Structure formats: structure tokens, C-alpha cells
Amino acid sequence: MEKEDNFADWYLDIVEKANLSDKRYPIKGMNVWTPYGWKAMMNIDHFIRKELDATQHDEVCFPLMIPETEFKKEKDHIKGFDSEVYWVTHAGLNELDVRLVLRPTSETAMYPMFALWVRSHQDLPLKIYQIVNTFRYETKQTRPFMRVREIHFFESHTCHVSEEDAQCQIEEDVEILSKIAKRLCLPYFLSVRTDWDKFPGAYYTVGIDTVMPNGKTLQIGSIHHYRTNFSEPYEITYENENGEHKHVHQTTYGMSERLLGAVIGVHSDDKGLIMPPDIAPFQVVIIPIFSKDNSAVVTEAARGLLSKLSDHGIRAKLDDRDVRPGSKYFDWEIKGVPLRLEIGGRDIENNVATFARRDNGEKGTIDLDSVGQGVELILGVISSALMERAKNILMSKVQEIDSLENMPEGRILKFGWCGCEECGHKFEDTYELKILGTPYNSKEKYAGRCLVCGKETDRSVIAARTM
């Protein structure tokens, strides 16, 4: 199965062969997280927690179910989710008085509580997050990690005294994102979504997109400024220093298991997965190489190596199965373990282990006396190389155009747009491309013409086919 030619099938094949998730569960779009995939996801969650905790967000856990009455308080929001939520209508043998929604996201679960928690300006900013599963009744074709009906999800929610403070939060979120994405070796770009594509109830939405090998973009998260759009219906107010009651300004930031889907799509090759070292369930696999009569010595050396690496905080796995080394190489290549260490009789004589990098096949030896530091160094080099390669691929897909003639295929397009909905819709409908939005916080000033109506404009947009 070749990655470039048929991305969709290739992706499904990798997820199955690397045993990241099992889609044979008897509900479509609800998959079982098998141990290997779940370990990778928990490693991603670990870095999300680390960055959120470092920026004084408190972790909480809200109930899954939301009464219909609360869910319907913000009317744009319910309109956005009306057709894609699951309804609990019965409990035991009784019909419920008030139907309950399984959270598609937690605004409407949290904000009635925020109204109780926030009293004065001293309670602000309120910064919380949770890592939970959310539920959306997807009607499009489902795909593991990328489009599922039960979604492993991180969401942070904040309240601020002013629109400007909320804006600073969004800048902090962008910083946090850059740190998490570095762990995943994932390049991305930020776009302020069009008005017709922003989150239901948001003042504006920043989409976080990366690009797949087939040239389609994948949204891996979003950041929203709500102004007071939710605090008004949910009555979240604070008393300022002058004794006046004001509505809080809110933001949210969300990312999901799509991060793992993106990692698979971006970093893998035709041999299988390539796990970024920071989130790899096993960063190193150790393969003992036996020759005649040396099995006790080699086994001991391999175990010693495992324990040295573990002591150094490296996640290592010793594969001591009774099968040929070649078949072990094959299995761990599919699973994308970033570094393989072989240890055999000659290695032991030379006091080294032989390494092979998963990303580029490079081989060499590492001194056993400093194997912890040596491996750490190589893992760092692999991370940088993965990021560099992925960035180059992303950049190579972006193309600026100034005419509707000879539209290139499989590209991310950048062009001028006057900003009117009519031109936007016309473009999207004609070319079956989605306008991802205007570059967020771009320093360069655009000067050109709207691709559709030809009006002069200083606004550029990005458009692409999406996954």
C-alpha cells in the first residue's frame, strides 16, 4: 500500500497493522483504543497537561450529560449542534422528564457552574481544562482518530475581565500549541475562520490545520474568542473594582485525538508508522542477536541495556521472542519505534550496541558506557529531522495564485479575497475547496485583488481540500 497514491486506504491499513485501534466494535465510528494506540494518546495527553499546568490552568472533570434546558440557552450554539448530538431519554425503566445530551463539547455543561464560581474580579482569570471523551453523531464516513463518534478530547475554558485579556489568553494558547506540536513534530498553520465557518456562538475562531500527504488539510484543533456571547445567556458576571457588574469575556481552546491521526498521516512511510520520539510508547526496541552458544551472554547484555535505558528515563522494550531478528525488525518498523538497538557477540566485544534509525535507516554504533546519553541524543536528532521534513512537505504544498485559470491540483492555495460572503461561497462552491480563513496574526501585509470579483484588497486567505 503506497502512502502517496492512495492515502485513505494506506491510513486504514497502518492503523490496523500497527494495532493502534480496533474498528470492529459493534457501533460504527466508535473504536476500541488498543494498548499501543492508547499509550501514544496518553503520552500526547501528558504534554497537554504539562503545558496547561505550567500556565496555571486547573484540571477539572465535568459530568458527561447536559440537561436539554441548559444546552439550549445559547441559540447559535444549539443550532450548530442540533443534528449531531446523542440524546439520553430513558433511565432504568422510566422516561426522563428532561432529556439529556451527551456533551459534544462542554460550554453548556460548564457555564452554569461558572456563573456560580465567578463573583468578583478577584476570581478572574478563571482558567480550567479537562481531558474527556465527547460525542458527535457523524454522518460522514468515519475514519479512526480523524472522524469518529466518540472523540478523545482536550478543552480549556477561560473567563476574563475584558476582551483584551481574553485576547492575551488566545496568544498564550498559540504559545502552548507551539510547544505541544513540537513534541509531535507537527507543523501547522493558523487561520481565522470565515464567519460562516466559525464555532457556533464564537466571536471568532482560529483554526489549526496541518496537511496530509494527499494535499488535503486536517483540522487538528481550534481556539475561540467568545467575547460575551456565552456569558450573557449564562449570566456569568463579576463585580469590578467600582462595584459594577460586568459580563466576563471567554475563550476556549480544543484539540482531540486527531493529533494522533495527524502524526500517523504526516510521519509514516510505506514501511509503516514513524512515531515521534516524545510520544512513542516505546522509544527504543532492543533486539538480541544470537549466534552459536552465546545466548546466555547476549541475553544478559540485552537485559543490562534495557535496565540502563530505563534508568535513564527512556521507554525501551526488549524483544526476546523466539523468532528471527528480521521478522522482529519488520514488526517494529510497522509500529514505528524510532530507534532500534541490536546487540550481539561482536557488539559485546566492542562494548557497543548497533543502532538503526526508523526515520531514515541510518545505522551506527553507540558506546555502552554512555548508552543513555547516546540514545537521548539520537532521539533528539530524530525529532528535529521529522519536524524539518514535515515542514518542508507542508511548505511545498502551499502555492500563491492570482488567477482562477489553471488552478493547481492537490495544493493549499493562497490568494486575495475581498471579504464578502458572496465571493467566498462562490469560490468554495465552484472549486470544491474550503476557505480555511485569513492567516492568524500574519506580519506581512497582503496587497492584491479578490480572486473572484477583482476588487483591491489587503486580505489574503488560505483554501484547500479538507480531510
Added chain:
Amino acid sequence: MEKEDNFADWYLDIVEKANLSDKRYPIKGMNVWTPYGWKAMMNIDHFIRKELDATQHDEVCFPLMIPETEFKKEKDHIKGFDSEVYWVTHAGLNELDVRLVLRPTSETAMYPMFALWVRSHQDLPLKIYQIVNTFRYETKQTRPFMRVREIHFFESHTCHVSEEDAQCQIEEDVEILSKIAKRLCLPYFLSVRTDWDKFPGAYYTVGIDTVMPNGKTLQIGSIHHYRTNFSEPYEITYENENGEHKHVHQTTYGMSERLLGAVIGVHSDDKGLIMPPDIAPFQVVIIPIFSKDNSAVVTEAARGLLSKLSDHGIRAKLDDRDVRPGSKYFDWEIKGVPLRLEIGGRDIENNVATFARRDNGEKGTIDLDSVGQGVELILGVISSALMERAKNILMSKVQEIDSLENMPEGRILKFGWCGCEECGHKFEDTYELKILGTPYNSKEKYAGRCLVCGKETDRSVIAARTM
């Protein structure tokens, strides 16, 4: 509010004052995990993961929803849960063809997949676990952590070649339990539940109970041997070495957020919570003691202390709020931080910090040069003292009786039982006590008479009022 006199109110009061959870969420029995309570629960989860990983259990995550068709395959099981599950009947604007249950526990979600995963004896034992939320439509009075409708839950599920191998797993589970309970400083006892009280579908159930200050027992978990009761309807079979197809023998082990409820009930006092050091969100609170003109020096010393403790892996919090020390003491006593360190001008002169233990009020000083080791030592002593005290209380509540006259109040009773259901029910109904079961794996042989019918018996049981 006094703990002994009115446990139920005292408990609610502590949960609210220590801000462990917020029960004002608009669905009864579904509470919000606030940051402090959630941190304690995540620390408990950490130790569960640690022990399960160390015994080669793999962590997974199964979907929340179970199709009605799968849910109903084991008929005792569905009978047990019929009246207490939530039903999803609609998605978007459509009625679902097959109704979906929110998992009350995951047997019926997992076992159709186990049937796919297990092929040969080489796939066994299969040992997996997950930490998820489960849902039960409780009709009894709800109480935070102890009886809720959305339950934070750990469950392990295993498959084995034989009944004996499954029995060995149960012994491993008992070992795991003892390690986790030690972290929580929780004493407990194990009872093989009566036939009418075992888990729906189980061959036998071992209940894990601890005791609250009011003399009522609280079940904090259970371990089940299923034999082939589930593998038959779900067709989980393996091929043995002779090529024969056999049904697997299964076990499960579950514990929930009740562990935290038990910690609150067992360890707290009239001043508030006492957090066992291993799971305390903050193990140490540092209070700077300012006197005239020394605030810069004291602040610097307090920060230095914080960083020393953090470097030593101790979870410490510096309380630098602008309020009197006495009011800080009060706040952190309610929240149960195990150790308080004060640092003021005289302490700095003497190169010490002054400590106060939360469990017994003992005070003293610790040398600043070795403050990490010193604090670690004291935290260890506090853990032992909490366990010792809790064990003594539990032991003091158990009383052996041999007659139905003058039944003691508020005790855990031990007595002879012939084993027949009639005598059991008669006892339970007459005295409004529940038979928790026969002591699990007790070495001492009982010799006496059935408390109800007077027949000679070598079986003793434990009975108590339950929370």
C-alpha cells in the same frame, strides 16, 4: 459539625469546605470534579496504573456505549442492571434502530471484542484494564464519591485457560489491592459475598469493605471470578495445545471514586480533611511568617524552600497570600495538607523550618540543609500513623457474637451461619443488617453454631449496616 455524632452531614460539609467536588450541577448525583478533588483522584489513579502495569495488565479504552443486543446476551447480568442504566435512543433528529446503553460496567462492551482477540492458548492470559466513567441510575439518596450516577471507575478484565489460572489472578488482585490501599492508608476486609449478593453473572464475588466512623461499612471495590459464565454467551474460546476449542475463564476487578470517599471518611477529623501523603494534591504547604522589615528575606527563604522540596519530588505549595498566618493554617487544615512548614526570621537564623503535622498536631523543626529528606521522612511517619490509627478503629468495631440477644449497635458482627439462604435472609430482614459474606481466604477455622437455626457450622460471616 462533629464527625462521630452525625457522619452524613459532617461528610457533606467536609466535601464542600475542602472544595473537592461541586454538587450544584443541574443533574442530581452528577457532580463536578473541582481541581482539588480531581488532583487527589488522579493521584489515586496513578497508583492503580502503577500496580496494574507492574503486573502486565495493558491499559485500553473501550467505547462508552453498548448496543442493546450485546448488552442482553448474558441474562443474569442484564437482570441485575435492567433498572439502573441510561438509554440513548436518539441521535441528531433520528431515532436509533438499536438503542444504546451507557456502560454501567464494561463486560458487555469488551467481551464481543475478546471473542475476536483470543484465538489460541498463546493469547492467554489476556489482562487489560481501563479507567473511565460509568453510569448508573441510582434511585437511593446520592452522596459525593460514595453514591453517584456518573462514577469514576477502574476495571480490569482477564481471560485464562482454566479456572485455576483465573483463581491465581484473583490472588494477584488481592496483592495489588494491598499495595494500593497502603498508599491510601486504608484498612479493609475481604468477604466472599452471599449468592444473592454476588455480581450479576459471577461465579463468586469478593467484596472489599472498609468502615466509616458511624460503624457502617462502605464497599470500596470488588473482585469477581466468572468461570465461563460470560465466555459461553459471548463465545470467547481458545484452541489448546491439543487443538481443542475451550471457553476461557474470566475474572474482573473494579474500584471506583469511593476510594476517595473512604479516605475522607476514615482519615478526617473535626478540623477537616487529612490527606494521606501519597495522594495529597499538596503534601506540604509553606507559610512565610513575616515580622517587621524582613519580608524580602523571608519571601526569598520560602521560595528557596519550595524549590528544594520540588527538586526532591515533593508536591509543595507556597501560600503567599496577603492574609494572616492563622487564617492560612485554618484553610490548609480543612484541605488536609499533611505537613505545614513555617519559615520566619528566627527559623532563617537557625537554618531550619518549623513543621506542624496535620494528623496529630506535633510540631518541631527540620534542618534546611537536608529539608527534602527530612520532609520525606516525616511524610512516611504520617502515612504509617494514619494506617495504624485507621486499623485500630476498624478492629475496635468488629465484635464476635454467639447469640441474638443484646445485639450491639454500630458494630461489625462476626458469627456462625449454616449457609442456607433462609437463615441468611431471616437475619438480614430482622436486624436490618447486611451479611457481607464469609471472610476470604481466612486461615482460622470457625467452630460454632448458626446464629439463626443453631445448627453446627464451620462457616462464619461478617454482617454490618452499610453506607
